[in-house]
Amino acid sequence: MNEPEVKSFDQCPVCGSTKRFVEELAKETKEAELMDPRLNFHMQIISGAATQPQDLAKAPIGTKVLMYEVVLDVCSDCGCVYAVKLIRREAKKSTRLFGPGDLQKGGGVGIPFPGAQNPRNN
Numbered sequence: 001m002n003e004p005e006v007k008s009f010d011q012c013p014v015c016g017s018t019k020r021f022v023e024e025l026a027k028e029t030k031e032a033e034l035m036d037p038r039l040n041f042h043m044q045i046i047s048g049a050a051t052q053p054q055d056l057a058k059a060p061i062g063t064k065v066l067m068y069e070v071v072l073d074v075c076s077d078c079g080c081v082y083a084v085k086l087i088r089r090e091a092k093k094s095t096r097l098f099g100p101g102d103l104q105k106g107g108g109v110g111i112p113f114p115g116a117q118n119p120r121n122n
């Protein structure tokens, strides 16, 4: 399995601020010791595969599937919603079918999500 390709964006593309609304809430929550300090926490993670389930169903076991995760947050200064991280992964179709939580992760296509046990932990 190849390492995921990660592109990070450190500042708002509109105003250049580095303050992110949900990330700042998470910092305060960590300081109050109500959250694991190792977690990165952002507004939303959208993930999935660049293959439709019906096409994946026809593909043989071991077929390479391209997966994506887009981590979003909101600029605290101007309100722009933007991608904090773009993550590209390669996975292989396996015999594993749906598991607990797969649909919430945006998966549900019968392939494992490597490293996505906690989707907030990127």
Ligand SMILES: [Zn+2]
Residues within 6 Å of the ligand: 012, 013, 014, 015, 016, 017, 075, 076, 077, 078, 079, 080
């Ligand atoms: Zn901004």
